[in-house]
Amino acid sequence: MRVLLIEDDERMAKALGSLLRSHSYDVVHAASGAAARETFGYDLMLLDLGLPDEDGLEVCRSIREFSDVPIIMLSARASEHDRVLGLRTGADDYLVKPFSMAELEARMQAVMRRPRTGMVGAVQVGDVAVDHVNHTVLRGGTPIALTRKEFTLLSRLMANPGEVVSRDHLLLEIWNDTGQAARRTLDVHITNLRAKLGRPSLIQTIRGVGYRIVVPSDMESTRHIG
Incomplete structure (x- = not known):
């Protein structure tokens, strides 16, 4: 398992890194949030x-805009409020310092057993492919530039082609908000995706419910890769 350890305390990072390697x-170490965003290909x-x-x-919060990599928060902040906030922000687990290696490893194994949202490998419908490893979208083999939110939205819809995903589910999962401003933002992102992909009919609006990826009649053109 390839683990990204984001810890600015060098002594803590060295000790924990050594334990994990043993x-x-x-283990890959990053000492800042900026460095963490530039590191890809890890499992946890x-x-x-x-x-x-x-x-x-x-x-x-920013990692969750483009990836569902399992995240365990490590913190000395031990209050219930802090733990709840961490989980609501997108963490899979929250571990209070100090902790034992046995507990950390048990929690790591537990979050790795949980099913992810499909953001692993790649999925292709027709000539549009979403690659979650390299965070790219291709149409007919040509890269399409998307924002992080657009990528996350398309990834969520492409995870289960043909399945309707409700507007409220998308709003909560991607924006953590169901207000009118967020709803208008979702509409804009759907419009932008249709335009950028050049496939307006790929994303179908189910009036009063949500959206779905239209699966071509030839089911062989829908493929999960990896």
Whole structure:
């Protein structure tokens, strides 16, 4: 398992990294939120909240815009409010310092057993493919530039082609908001996706419910890769 350890305390990072490596984990260390965003291809993230450039909650929130990599928050903030806030921000688990290696490893294994939302490998419908490993979208083999939110929205819809995803579910999952402003934002993102993909009919509006990816009549043109 390749683990990204985001910890600004060098002594803590060295000690924890050594322990993880002794248990056969491949550990990559990042000392800031900015460095964490530039590191891809890991299986699990251990995220300290007290980072020098920004709060770990913001790092988690931004990572969730484009990835569902399992995240375990590590923090000395032990109140119920802090734990709930961390989980609501997008963490899979929250571990209070100090902790034992046995507990950390048990929690790591537990979150890795949970089913993810389909954002692994790639999925293709027709000539549109979403690659979650490299965070790219291709149409007929040509890369399409999307914003993080557009990528996340398309990924969620493409996870289960043909399945209707409600507007409220998308709003809560991607924007954590169901207000009118968020609803208008969702509408704009759907419009932008249709225009950028050049396939207006790919995303179908189910009036009063939500959206779905239209599966071509030839089911062989819908493929899950990886």
